[in-house]
Amino acid sequence: MAVSETGKRSKGGSQTKGAIVGGFLAPHPPHLVYGENPPQNEPRSRGGWESLRWAYENCRARIKELKPDVILVHSPHWQTVVGHHVLAAPRLAGRSVDPIFPHLFRYEYGFDVDVELARVIVEEAQAAGLESKLMQNPRFRVDYGTIVSLHMLNPNWDIPVVGISANNSPYFYDDKTGEEEMTRLGRATARAIERTGRRAVLAASVTLSHLHFSEEPNQKLPEDMSREHVFSQAQYEWDVRMINLLRDGKVDEFFEVMPDFCREAFAEVKAGSLTWMLEAMGRPRYPAKLHGYGTVIGTGNAVMEWTPPAAGAGTATGVNL
Amino acid sequence: MTIVARAWVSSAPQLLKPELNPDYAALVDGYGKVREDFAAKGVERIVYWSTQWLSVLGQMYQAGSELKGVHVDENWHDLGDLPFDFRVDRDLAAALCRAGEEAGFPGQTVDYRGFPVDTATIIADRLLNQERLPVTMVACNVYCDGAKTRAFSEVLSKLLMARPEKIGVVAVSHVTTSYHTVAIDLREDRIRGEAEQQFLTDFAGALTGARWQDLDGLFRDCLGSIRNDMGLKALEWLAGTMPQGLFQAPWKIHAKGALYGAAGMVASITA
Numbered sequence: 227m228a229v230s231e232t233g234k235r236s237k238g239g240s241q242t243k244g245a246i247v248g249g250f251l252a253p254h255p256p257h258l259v260y261g262e263n264p265p266q267n268e269p270r271s272r273g274g275w276e277s278l279r280w281a282y283e284n285c286r287a288r289i290k291e292l293k294p295d296v297i298l299v300h301s302p303h304w305q306t307v308v309g310h311h312v313l314a315a316p317r318l319a320g321r322s323v324d325p326i327f328p329h330l331f332r333y334e335y336g337f338d339v340d341v342e343l344a345r346v347i348v349e350e351a352q353a354a355g356l357e358s359k360l361m362q363n364p365r366f367r368v369d370y371g372t373i374v375s376l377h378m379l380n381p382n383w384d385i386p387v388v389g390i391s392a393n394n395s396p397y398f399y400d401d402k403t404g405e406e407e408m409t410r411l412g413r414a415t416a417r418a419i420e421r422t423g424r425r426a427v428l429a430a431s432v433t434l435s436h437l438h439f440s441e442e443p444n445q446k447l448p449e450d451m452s453r454e455h456v457f458s459q460a461q462y463e464w465d466v467r468m469i470n471l472l473r474d475g476k477v478d479e480f481f482e483v484m485p486d487f488c489r490e491a492f493a494e495v496k497a498g499s500l501t502w503m504l505e506a507m508g509r510p511r512y513p514a515k516l517h518g519y520g521t522v523i524g525t526g527n528a529v530m531e532w533t534p535p536a537a538g539a540g541t542a543t544g545v546n547l
Numbered sequence: 548m549t550i551v552a553r554a555w556v557s558s559a560p561q562l563l564k565p566e567l568n569p570d571y572a573a574l575v576d577g578y579g580k581v582r583e584d585f586a587a588k589g590v591e592r593i594v595y596w597s598t599q600w601l602s603v604l605g606q607m608y609q610a611g612s613e614l615k616g617v618h619v620d621e622n623w624h625d626l627g628d629l630p631f632d633f634r635v636d637r638d639l640a641a642a643l644c645r646a647g648e649e650a651g652f653p654g655q656t657v658d659y660r661g662f663p664v665d666t667a668t669i670i671a672d673r674l675l676n677q678e679r680l681p682v683t684m685v686a687c688n689v690y691c692d693g694a695k696t697r698a699f700s701e702v703l704s705k706l707l708m709a710r711p712e713k714i715g716v717v718a719v720s721h722v723t724t725s726y727h728t729v730a731i732d733l734r735e736d737r738i739r740g741e742a743e744q745q746f747l748t749d750f751a752g753a754l755t756g757a758r759w760q761d762l763d764g765l766f767r768d769c770l771g772s773i774r775n776d777m778g779l780k781a782l783e784w785l786a787g788t789m790p791q792g793l794f795q796a797p798w799k800i801h802a803k804g805a806l807y808g809a810a811g812m813v814a815s816i817t818a
Contacts, residue, residue: 307622307726307807321661326603328659357729365628366619367663391621398728398774440690441604441653 244424246416247292249503249510250285251530252429253494254301254374255522256324256331258282261449264381268332274449281518281529282378288531289380294427296340297380298388298415301431302497303371306391307398309357310411313389314344315364322373330448335373340386343422347388350414350421356407361391375431385427390415392497401485401496408498412505419506428506430499434468435461435491435526442523457524464491465519465526472514472530477504491526507532549708550788551588552715553818554581554675555781555798557722557811558597558667560623562674567733570804570811577801577813578674584815585675590715592636593676594643594707595684596700596784597719598777599665602686606647606654606699609633609684610640613660620666631669636681639710643685643703650702667719675717693783700787707788716788720781722747724774727808739808742773747803747810754798754814776809790818 259267261274289297304311319336344360351358372389390411396404419426435457443453456462464487471480481501488496495501504510510532517529556578565572585593600607615632637658644656668684676682691699707714723743727736738744746769753761762782770778786792796817803812 304621308728308730311622311624323659323661323663325601325663328657328662329655332659332661359625359730361624363619363624363628365617366624369621395728398726438603 242423244419244422244426246419246426246428246507246534247294248288249428249507249532250379250430251500251528252285252299252375252379252431253433253527253529254303254371254431255433255525255527256327256370256374257448257522259333259374259377260330264377266334266377269330271449272447274451275454275520275522277518277520278522278527278529284517285379285529285531286381288533289385289427292427293425294385295424296343296386296388297376297427297429298390299372299375299429299431300390300392300499300502301369301371301375302392302494302499303369304389304391305394307394309359310351310393311359311361311391312344312347313339313366313368313387314341314360314362315339315366316341318364318366318368320367322368322370324370331370331374333370333373333377335368335383337376337383338386340388340424343418343424344388346418346422347390347415350418351411354410354414356410356414371431375429379429390502392499396496396498401488404496404498405481405501408501409505412502415502416506416508428503430503432497432499433494433525433527434465436494437461437492438524454521455524456521456526461491461526464493465528469516469519469528469530473516475511475513477509477511507534510534549710549714550704550716551713552585552590553785553788553816554584554715554717555785555812555814555816556581556671556675556717556719557806557813558671558719559806559809559811560620560626560629560666560670561733561736561806562670563626564733568736568805570736573802574804574806574811574813575674580799580801581813581815582675582677585715588715589713591680591712592639592714593672593680593682593717594639594714595668595671595682595717595719596687596781597665597668597671597684598687598721598781599667599719600684600686602688603690606644606652606688607686608640608644608654608656609635609664610637610656610658611635611662612637612658614664616661618664618666618669629666629669631664631672633664633672634679634681636683640683642706643683646702646706647699652699652702671717671719687777687780691780693778693780696780697783697787697792700784701792704788716785718781718784720779721776721806721809722750722779722812723810724776725808731807736805736807738805738810740773742769743810746773747812751800751803751812755800757795757797759794785816
């Protein structure tokens with residue numbers, strides 16, 4: 227199958243129009259990888275955080291059904307000052323050690339990057355008036371947020387990736403500026419996917435409520451689930467409220483209350499990853515599917531899926547197969 | 548021996564391009580002055596505390612047995628690779644950790660292959676430690692405010708004062724952090740914001756004039772309205788290393804200047 231500058235060609239030779247076939251809220255606590263004990267991660271555990279890991283198992287099955295060409299992930303742990311950066315080295319590999327939880331996450335990663343799509347995202351972002359830049363250094367260490375979300379969605383690493391940084395505009399300026407930036411970035415991403423003919427899955431690598439314990443509850447056994455609970459009732463109620471809005475497809479209301487959520491629950495969605503994804507998907511007003519909710523060291527994490535109504539297994543809106 | 552030298556340094560990848568901007572060149576020259584000061588005082592160990600190495604779950608101390616590799620900056624990845632190869636004094640790190648624990652500051656040493664060392668410390672060490680003296684690093688805990696940072700520093704300093712080696716303590720921190728948020732020609736780099744420029748002038752003036760009483764008012768009036776590096780906790784960290792926890796002699800500020808819009812400073816502090 228030939229790939230052109232502006233779109234992928236089908237087996238029959240006709241021009242295909244790319245589409246986003248699924249979107250996932252894919253939080254990145256390294257504990258989830260630690261609890262799973264994959265061969266790539268050095269530390270060993272007795273398990274833990276199963277409710278979230280089982281939720282991710284559903285996502286893994288869904289991604290297999292969706293057969294995407296690429297997974298795009300937006301991560302708050304690659305924070306950039308000058309614009310939105312996009313991974314664009316053909317192959318990135320190395321060892322990712324979490325600076326906060328190095329005893330839990332020391333992971334050997336390696337994946338292919340969809341460089342053509344990365345280039346077009348940057349082009350579209352720049353055309354939309356955004357500062358944007360390619361990251362082409364092959365020795366770049368990919369942030370652990372990106373690695374954890376990708377592992378949890380696709381542990382075989384057999385689907386090319388595009389990683390996008392979280393520009394710090396929501397923190398440097400304000401919520402409104404940040405939301406505008408992420409909205410434009412999301413729409414630019416959608417146009418790039420359409421232009422390149424990709425079947426794309428998006429991943430927003432963020433936790434919901436983000437206040438957490440300042441010490442591990444059981445330092446001798448981090449996976450001690452008898453000590454795991456939400457940081458506060460108020461934080462839990464915020465998470466439930468926001469999840470229900472998304473489950474009901476009330477995305478506009480979600481965005482209306484998001485600044486309060488970020489302020490009161492220190493929500494990580496402030497970083498813009500979820501805004502980017504939902505705007506790329508055209509603010510989906512259909513119900514999101516909740517695969518699971520759970521806490522990690524007190525933070526609230528939801529694993530959720532948005533599948534465009536016409537994008538079932540093997541098909542996608544706008545794709546000429 | 549004791550803590551024999553102290554310094555405040557600002558560090559960023561732009562310092563690797565001193566030929567592009569007179570501010571970068573001045574800051575790099577400032578590192579040379581600190582280096583001379585450290586050499587004159589016979590510094591044998593360097594302890595770094597960096598606002599770019601953040602700890603969340605208690606305190607962290609670098610004890611890497613094989614702390615070398617190639618780092619690429621998250622923002623300025625196009626400015627090239629940053630190879631590093633630290634000689635870490637693991638015993639010193641362990642001793643600091645124990646001292647912190649005993650004083651109610653729980654923490655951990657880190658000795659993990661591939662543990663990310665922050666860009667600022669790598670570049671500061673490259674410019675400051677050309678003799679490859681043994682080092683260790685202490686993380687900046689995000690939940691410690693200024694007072695707690697000073698108290699923590701006092702605890703560690705008590706141990707450092709009793710060590711057999713001559714120790715240099717370095718705080719790695721910017722002053723202001725109003726970065727340019729668009730791509731600029733590095734030759735045009737200037738400190739961003741009139742308020743930030745004025746703050747830097749007043750801050751430096753208070754330090755070089757030994758007008759410590761002015762700092763309280765300056766912080767009260769300005770810190771809420773200008774972007775600054777971690778509430779300028781670096782000052783508290785350094786104060787904690789001083790005899791009686793107090794600055795007395797005027798600071799020697801070797802250089803001030805822009806680092807992609809942020810304000811940087813390189814200074815030596817005399818006890």
